[in-house]
Amino acid sequence: MRILLLSPPIAPFRLGSVLLKTRCWQPYSLAIVAAGLEERGHSVELLDAHALGWSAQRTVEEVAARSYDALIYSSARHDAWELPTPSFEFIFEFFKNLEGRRNAEARFVIEGPHGTLEPARILQQIPYLDYVVRHEPEAPLLELFDAWGDEARIAAVGDLSWRDRSGEIHHNSDAKPLEDLDRLPMPAYHLLPMDRYREHGGNEERFAIVVTSRGCPMPCGYCFKEMFGAKLRFRSVAKVIEELQLLTSQYSVTRVYFHDQIFTLNRRRTHELLEAMIAAGLPAKLSWRCQTRLNGIKEDTLLLMRRAGCVEVQTGLESAAQAIQERLLKLDLEEFLKLRAFGERIGLLISPNNVIGLPGETLETAMESLRFYHRLGIPYAPNFHFPYPTTPFWRAARASGEIGDGSFEAIGERVGRVANALSDGDLATLHAECARWNRRLRWKQRLWRWRGRTFGSLVPERDRGARDPLRGTGAAAERAAR
Numbered sequence: 179m180r181i182l183l184l185s186p187p188i189a190p191f192r193l194g195s196v197l198l199k200t201r202c203w204q205p206y207s208l209a210i211v212a213a214g215l216e217e218r219g220h221s222v223e224l225l226d227a228h229a230l231g232w233s234a235q236r237t238v239e240e241v242a243a244r245s246y247d248a249l250i251y252s253s254a255r256h257d258a259w260e261l262p263t264p265s266f267e268f269i270f271e272f273f274k275n276l277e278g279r280r281n282a283e284a285r286f287v288i289e290g291p292h293g294t295l296e297p298a299r300i301l302q303q304i305p306y307l308d309y310v311v312r313h314e315p316e317a318p319l320l321e322l323f324d325a326w327g328d329e330a331r332i333a334a335v336g337d338l339s340w341r342d343r344s345g346e347i348h349h350n351s352d353a354k355p356l357e358d359l360d361r362l363p364m365p366a367y368h369l370l371p372m373d374r375y376r377e378h379g380g381n382e383e384r385f386a387i388v389v390t391s392r393g394c395p396m397p398c399g400y401c402f403k404e405m406f407g408a409k410l411r412f413r414s415v416a417k418v419i420e421e422l423q424l425l426t427s428q429y430s431v432t433r434v435y436f437h438d439q440i441f442t443l444n445r446r447r448t449h450e451l452l453e454a455m456i457a458a459g460l461p462a463k464l465s466w467r468c469q470t471r472l473n474g475i476k477e478d479t480l481l482l483m484r485r486a487g488c489v490e491v492q493t494g495l496e497s498a499a500q501a502i503q504e505r506l507l508k509l510d511l512e513e514f515l516k517l518r519a520f521g522e523r524i525g526l527l528i529s530p531n532n533v534i535g536l537p538g539e540t541l542e543t544a545m546e547s548l549r550f551y552h553r554l555g556i557p558y559a560p561n562f563h564f565p566y567p568t569t570p571f572w573r574a575a576r577a578s579g580e581i582g583d584g585s586f587e588a589i590g591e592r593v594g595r596v597a598n599a600l601s602d603g604d605l606a607t608l609h610a611e612c613a614r615w616n617r618r619l620r621w622k623q624r625l626w627r628w629r630g631r632t633f634g635s636l637v638p639e640r641d642r643g644a645r646d647p648l649r650g651t652g653a654a655a656e657r658a659a660r
Contacts, residue, residue, distance in 0.1 A: 179326070181215055182246040183208050183224045186272060187232055188255060191263050193590045194605075196564055198264070201257040202229050202375055203387050206437065207289075207315050208252045209365035214320045217363060224369040238272065242279035248326075250319065253290030256387070259439055259469075260405040262291035264564060264586040266299070273304045280306070287322070289315040294404050295567050297339035301347050310339040314392070314406055317356050355406065359392065359413045364421055372429045377467075383433040386425050390418045390451065394439040396471060398494070398506070399570040400533065400563060401439075410443060415451045419458050426463040434466040441468035442475055442483075449479065452486040461487035468492070472509050472528070477520055484526045491521065495530030498550030499543035502536055511550070518554070519636035529556070534608060535563035535594035537571065541604045548608075548615060555623065555634020557616045560608055562594035571597065 185205035191198040205226055212224045223244070227237040241249065253269055255262060269292060280286075285308045293300050293310035300310055311318050318337040325331035329342055336353025356362070367386075377385040390413050392406040425431035442448045455461065467490040468483075483491070495514055496506055503510060509517075514530065521528040532551065534544050551558045565572040567584055575581045575589075575596045582588035589596075594605050 179247045179323070180221045180245060181223075181248045181250065181323070182241065182244055183212050183222065183250045183252070184237070184241060185224070185226045185228055185252050185254075185256075186237055186268070187228045187234055188263055188268065189234075191265060193264070194593055196264070196562060196590065196593050198255070198258070198261075200228065200255045200263075201378070203256045203377075203385075203435075204229075204365070204367075204370055204375055205252055205254065205256050206365055206387055206389060207254065208250070209367065209370060210316050210362050211250065211289075211319050212369050213363035213366040214316065215323060216366060218320070218323065220323070222366070222369065224366065226370055226374075229371050229374040234268070234272065235275070238275045238279065241276060246281065246284055248285045248287060248323075250287045250289065252315075253288065253292040254405075259437070260291060260402050261566060262295070262402070264566075264590060266292055266296070266303075266586070269300070270303055273307065277306065285309070287311065287319070289319060291402070291405055293339070297349060298347065301339060301341060308341055312337040312339065313352065313404065314355055316362055318353060355393065355409060355411065357411060359411055360417050364424065367424070367429060372431075377433050377435060381433075384429065384431045385433045385435070386429070386431045387435045387437045388418065388421055388425070389413070389437045390441070391438045391443075395443075396440065397570070399574075400536065400565065402566040402569055404568050406439075410440070412444070412447060415447070415454050418451060419454050419460075422455070422460055422464070423458065426460070432464050434464055436466060436468040439469065441470040442479060443471065445476075445479065449482060452482045455486040461485065465489045469494075472514065472517055475517065477517075480517070480521060480526055481524055484521075484524045488526060490527040490529055492529050492531060496533045497536060497539075497543065498547040499539075502538055502543055502547075505538055506536070515636060522636055530554075531561075532558065533561050533563050535596070535598055535600055535605075537574075537597035539563075539598035539600055541600065541607065544600070544604075544608055545611065548611060552615050552619055553634065554636075555619065557619055558612050560612050562605065563596065564593050565589055565596050 185208055188200045208224065212222050215222045225240065232240065253262065269288070286306060287309040288300060288307060289311040294312040297310040297312060301307055309322060311322070318335055321335045322332065322338060325335060332338070332340060333348065333350065335350055338350045339348065341347050375385045377383065391410060393408055393410045394401065394403060395408050395410055422434065425434070465487050468488065469492045472493045494508060496508060497503055498511060518528040530551070532547060548558045565575050565581065572584060576584045580596050581592055594600060
């Protein structure tokens, strides 16, 4: 079969206080599916319209100009773990514009969080759509194409909603998440425009995301887990090293983001991976970042991460207000500051994420977070809480009646103001205060750089470098670096 896979352009999403952007990162799951289809002998093309910079209209034109037997469309935002763009309109618009220009004999498939949340809505809205793959996409998609044309076998594919030949819609039962992630092939990087991917705008380093585990067992009330579930599953260390070596040797990648939801949760496995990276000489070839939960992490793990090439750890502090922290069960501020100071001594940046508008938030608690981040020298971008469907905070807000039917449209009317005392005026005040404090911060940072100092440092200037176990001298430093 001729199969076309499409990662569409996803424009920045704006709705009141919400601003969501999608970086230029690889469509990782889609590339795995492409590799699996190639292994099965299909003719495969993967169009990353987002990376290629195509408009929505050009994307339709490029798809219409191609011959294919099946089109797989992904609605996922690749830089936000599982958080979907909170709208269906970009999906409906694409298929509406394609309708008069499509191959009438072709079959059409959608995968991603939108189909996972509302498969019936998507199938009803797009009359010629044949299949919607829910949850973790790779295994059901490959199973679907193995069963292609056989409705009896298709009816047994888990995580699949579909329209049969008579037009009737079926919703197969949920499948269990894939236990052995090593069964998945390496992403089909050769089908992607690898020279286009960058970690941040303007950064010239060749970049890739890599996933070493899936799932998150933590009970965070705002975390959307519908795609990969709560159970933590790992790829083997050997497979991860193989992928990193492929990226550095064949695609000149020098920067990686480990896209795991919690990179260090299993201490033994984390150390095994880091030691394997060091043994393979990877720290000399690439640097990397990750997201993790710092509760209970030890300094020796952070030191080993630094030796393995890590330059930044992002962590979900979310709020600097004690009243909010107690609800989140996150890292307390004293422990966070201690770990951040240690990271600074060894050249490892520990960056706290933030969310404004969590349950119990007030204007004062939000300002408390703003002041805390600025004391650390961190610009504060207002990230307002959006209670994504199926999350614990969403369920509570539906039960209280605050978000009506719980749809994206209903949530958007209350974003940042669910289960708290914030008003629309407070959100406007926070926007203005963030802008004002960020201007002051930029001015202070320029002044401190002019003086040759670092604003927001947690380590006294006299101790920097000398106390860095990676750059220090003497037997104590050598012992720390081992």
